[in-house]
Amino acid sequence: MSARLADLLPDDDIRLDAPPLRWGIAGPGVIAADFATTLLANTAQRLAAVGSRSPERAAAFAARFDAPVAGGYDVLTRDDVDVVYVATVHPAHAPLALAAIEAGKHVLVEKPFATSAAEAQRVADAARAAGVLAMEAMWTRYVPTYRVLDRVLRDGALGTVTTAVASVGWGVPRGAAGRLTDPATGGGVTLDMGVYPLWFAQFATGRATRIAAFGRRRGEVDEEFAAAIEGGGGRLATVGSTMAATTEGHAEIAGTEGRAVVAGHLVFPLGFDLTTRSGTEAWRDERLLPGRGGLAWQAAALAGYVADGVHDSPLHPLADTIALATAMDTIRAAI
Numbered sequence: 565m566s567a568r569l570a571d572l573l574p575d576d577d578i579r580l581d582a583p584p585l586r587w588g589i590a591g592p593g594v595i596a597a598d599f600a601t602t603l604l605a606n607t608a609q610r611l612a613a614v615g616s617r618s619p620e621r622a623a624a625f626a627a628r629f630d631a632p633v634a635g636g637y638d639v640l641t642r643d644d645v646d647v648v649y650v651a652t653v654h655p656a657h658a659p660l661a662l663a664a665i666e667a668g669k670h671v672l673v674e675k676p677f678a679t680s681a682a683e684a685q686r687v688a689d690a691a692r693a694a695g696v697l698a699m700e701a702m703w704t705r706y707v708p709t710y711r712v713l714d715r716v717l718r719d720g721a722l723g724t725v726t727t728a729v730a731s732v733g734w735g736v737p738r739g740a741a742g743r744l745t746d747p748a749t750g751g752g753v754t755l756d757m758g759v760y761p762l763w764f765a766q767f768a769t770g771r772a773t774r775i776a777a778f779g780r781r782r783g784e785v786d787e788e789f790a791a792a793i794e795g796g797g798g799r800l801a802t803v804g805s806t807m808a809a810t811t812e813g814h815a816e817i818a819g820t821e822g823r824a825v826v827a828g829h830l831v832f833p834l835g836f837d838l839t840t841r842s843g844t845e846a847w848r849d850e851r852l853l854p855g856r857g858g859l860a861w862q863a864a865a866l867a868g869y870v871a872d873g874v875h876d877s878p879l880h881p882l883a884d885t886i887a888l889a890t891a892m893d894t895i896r897a898a899i
């Protein structure tokens with residue numbers, strides 16, 4: 565049994581060498597650089613253009629990653645761009661995604677997809693009307709750990725799932741400036757790191773049907789929340805996120821026949837430990853792309869879907885994106 569779990573592979577078909585698309589990058593910031601690094605190192609995808617409010621920043625990014633075109637955000641609507649990766653601060657996600665969709669581009673939009681469920685719905689509707697693929701960059705869903713864990717859940721190894729627990733906290737010092745603490749750039753914990761434990765809860769216990777949440781503010785943004793969530797079939801999740809402290813990134817799913825505990829960190833999983841009546845077994849990611857190297861999986865997944873004519877991610881469909889945005893609306897309203 566031990567050997568069998570350790571050898572289990574995802575049963576979906578994400579290939580890092582999926583046919584290349586020409587990528588445009590919107591917003592040459594921290595995550596865009598991490599994305600470009602792993603895209604070039606670990607996939608067959610190509611960089612076509614970089615857009616920024618600053619031509620100098622776009623040119624510097626393009627030079628660093630050898631992208632042929634740099635300029636304002638309008639370069640992303642060029643004919644030689646197939647897909648736009650929106651990696652700006654959150655409030656610019658929906659406007660830039662809508663502009664790209666209007667130009668007939670597929671879009672991979674950083675999490676959170678939008679700053680509200682209504683905005684997320686507008687982008688989803690526009691993508692469906694244009695016949696392009698819009699996908700939230702919920703990259704954790706695409707790494708091997710969660711694809712295998714999904715398979716284990718579907719195979720019933722935990723029996724009936726009843727409970728999930730998830731927490732992500734990365735401390736941001738009080739008084740620190742930056743996009744996380746500035747309301748103008750969509751600051752606050754919920755829309756940022758809070759997305760991850762909420763996604764995990766949804767992954768484990770289904771889309772939320774009821775949420776009770778408490779939280780605390782830091783100035784004009786939300787600093788921390790704790791939420792009790794009822795998912796599909798009355799399954800329960802306990803979720804927390806904080807930028808007042810750094811937590812270990814615990815993530816666990818329990819059911820009538822056992823439990824699965826993510827190894828490492830919820831956001832940077834190394835695998836998981838599965839405990840059933842027969843004991844504890846480990847599954848570890850033999851193809852681990854460490855740290856944010858794992859962003860490559862979502863890009864390769866998107867390229868594969870486009871090649872296959874699939875216009876909604878089977879692993880994280882737009883309905884899940886909108887459900888997540890609805891949960892974030894509820895929690896932010898409670899805080």
Ligand SMILES: NC(=O)c1ccc[n+]([C@@H]2O[C@H](COP(=O)([O-])OP(=O)(O)OC[C@H]3O[C@@H](n4cnc5c(N)ncnc54)[C@H](OP(=O)(O)O)[C@@H]3O)[C@@H](O)[C@H]2O)c1
Binds near residue numbers: 593618
């Ligand atoms: N998947 C992940 O692991 C992960 C990790 C970190 C962040 N993220 C997400 O990625 C996004 C960007 O985060 P980041 O850490 O890369 O931020 P960042 O380094 O501050 O970069 C954000 C970019 O947004 C652009 N931008 C466009 N309009 C802006 C405005 N009005 N004000 C400020 N900047 C604006 C800026 O580009 P120009 O000024 O050059 O136009 C800037 O380069 C966020 O939505 C975040 O949630 C995801």
